[in-house]
Amino acid sequence: MKVRGAVLREMGLAAPYAESRPLAVEELELDGPGPGELLVRVGAAGLCHSDLSVIDGSRPRVMPMVLGHEAAGEVVELGAGVDDFDVGDHVVLAFVPACGTCEPCRSGRAALCDNGAATNTAGSLLSGDHRWHGGLHHHLGVSAFADHIVVSARSAVRVDDSLPFEIAALFGCAVLTGVGAAVHAAEVMPGETVAVFGMGGVGAAALLGARAAGAVRIVAVDVLESKLEFARELGATDVVLAGDAAVEDVRAATGGGAHKAIETVGNAAVLGQAYAATRRGGTTVTVGLPHPSKMLEIPAVSLVAEERTLCGSYLGSAVPALEIPRLVELYTAGLLPVDKLLTHRLALDEVNEGFDRLARGEAVRQAIVF
Numbered sequence: 001m002k003v004r005g006a007v008l009r010e011m012g013l014a015a016p017y018a019e020s021r022p023l024a025v026e027e028l029e030l031d032g033p034g035p036g037e038l039l040v041r042v043g044a045a046g047l048c049h050s051d052l053s054v055i056d057g058s059r060p061r062v063m064p065m066v067l068g069h070e071a072a073g074e075v076v077e078l079g080a081g082v083d084d085f086d087v088g089d090h091v092v093l094a095f096v097p098a099c100g101t102c103e104p105c106r107s108g109r110a111a112l113c114d115n116g117a118a119t120n121t122a123g124s125l126l127s128g129d130h131r132w133h134g135g136l137h138h139h140l141g142v143s144a145f146a147d148h149i150v151v152s153a154r155s156a157v158r159v160d161d162s163l164p165f166e167i168a169a170l171f172g173c174a175v176l177t178g179v180g181a182a183v184h185a186a187e188v189m190p191g192e193t194v195a196v197f198g199m200g201g202v203g204a205a206a207l208l209g210a211r212a213a214g215a216v217r218i219v220a221v222d223v224l225e226s227k228l229e230f231a232r233e234l235g236a237t238d239v240v241l242a243g244d245a246a247v248e249d250v251r252a253a254t255g256g257g258a259h260k261a262i263e264t265v266g267n268a269a270v271l272g273q274a275y276a277a278t279r280r281g282g283t284t285v286t287v288g289l290p291h292p293s294k295m296l297e298i299p300a301v302s303l304v305a306e307e308r309t310l311c312g313s314y315l316g317s318a319v320p321a322l323e324i325p326r327l328v329e330l331y332t333a334g335l336l337p338v339d340k341l342l343t344h345r346l347a348l349d350e351v352n353e354g355f356d357r358l359a360r361g362e363a364v365r366q367a368i369v370f
Contacts, residue, residue: 003030005146006351007136009064012057015359017352022055023067023145025349029133033079033150036127040091040151043165045144046070047354047366048173049200050289053266054139055355058291062123065137068144068368069095072159072168082153090163091156092172094320095140097126098154111315116141116154126152144169145351147370157324160332166367167331167339170201171324174365175338177287178205178264179327180316183213185285186260190214193254197242197274198264199227201365202287204234204341206262211235212335215260219253221246224361234340242270250277257282268294275310283309341365 006023013020033039045068053059054067075089085091097119098110105113119126123137130138131150141155159168178201182188194210196203199222210218211234219238220231228239238253240246251257257279263271266288275284275298302308316323330336344366346354357363 001030001032001148003028003146003148004348005066005143006068006348007064008055008067011054011060011063013055015356017055017355021352023351023355025351028066028136028146030148030150031131031133033077034127034129034131035080036082036153037079037125037150038075038082038085038091038153038156039077040073040093040149040156041076042071042073042144042147042149042370044072044169044367044369046169046173046201047351047358047368049202049266049358050173052355052358053289059289061139062137064135065123065139066132066143066146067139068146069140069142070169070173071142071144072165072172076148079153085153085156085158089158090161090168092159092168092324093142093144093151093155094157094172094176094315094324095142096120096315097141097152098320099126100154108319110319111317125150126154145348145368147348157321159324159328163328166342166345166369169367170338170341170365171327174201174341175205175327176316176318176320176323177313178202178316179209179212179336180318180323181262181285181287181313182206182209184317185311185313186262186283188213188215188260191216192259193217193219195219195221195250195254195258195261195274195277196264197221197261197270198288199231199364200264201341203262203264204231204364205338206264207231207234207236208336208338210260212330217254219250219258221250227361230364247273247276254279259283260285262287264288266290268296271296272298275308278308280306281308283311285311285313287313342367345369
């Protein structure tokens with residue numbers, strides 16, 4: 001079938017992207033779903049910093065590729081053997097298709113699915129096949145920047161059809177990753193202090209997660225005053241302007257260091273600051289994705305002598321099929337105001353301009369609405 005999608009053929013083109021046009025909106029040819037797959041009409045797709053990292057080359061992927069990984073839509077066709085979805089179902093898409101059979105999946109760590117990681121790296125679907133014609137690759141099993149896509153049923157999570165697509169899409173990455181980092185990886189407890197470094201979509205979601213978990217003091221750190229003001233609106237008790245003094249400012253605001261720090265920027269130096277901003281016995285969680293060549297240096301003795309913990313969190317350290325419905329319930333109950341993260345709606349043809357806005361820090365979450 002013929003669809004319209006945004007194709008990235010070359011990484012590293014210089015900004016502004018409104019001029020260099022790294023993403024070309026083209027008419028594409030898409031095969032129907034194979035066994036275990038779904039054809040989905042995309043309702044909305046979020047613009048994530050992980051997409052920007054592919055565009056600027058700091059997160060290398062196979063080229064060419066139909067970009068985008070955060071989306072929600074409606075199932076319009078079922079592949080052979082799919083019996084847990086129906087045509088007309090509304091779904092949120094997760095960017096790791098969990099096979100359900102590998103060791104991580106069987107131990108409840110779907111985010112680390114061996115087969116999902118391998119096929120995401122290869123730019124294929126979980127089956128190992130490609131449904132795009134012309135040598136195009138799938139982005140993280142989703143390729144959200146197209147009006148119709150084929151995905152593995154293992155990438156899809158059914159949600160209530162009363163949820164607007166542009167809100168539902170956020171649960172597939174920003175909300176799942178950020179809230180999961182606070183609740184699952186950091187295990188924020190009532191009465192604890194939390195510092196969140198970076199107030200993009202994931203960082204803002206982490207703030208919401210820490211608040212919902214009962215953190216008594218939440219410090220937001222960012223380079224932009226506008227983002228810090230937004231963090232206050234979301235419930236941050238303190239804000240700190242990023243820079244050389246950020247560590248001491250966080251430690252002062254939290255009475256000697258945060259119990260938990262969450263780094264969402266994808267910068268090794270910022271991760272080092274987040275680690276230094278925790279107190280003795282503190283935990284630092286990182287969800288950012290620096291360039292693979294970047295290294296982190298921390299005082300090794302502090303891990304033992306101060307019983308500090310440093311860990312990564314991918315996909316919110318969650319099982320999307322279980323976690324996304326829970327998060328949606330928290331949203332509908334008014335306990336997780338995810339809609340506040342959506343600052344811009346745009347058309348597919350405006351996607352390059354949207355990434356300029358993201359790169360300048362002028363948006364928290366933007367959604368292409370189809």
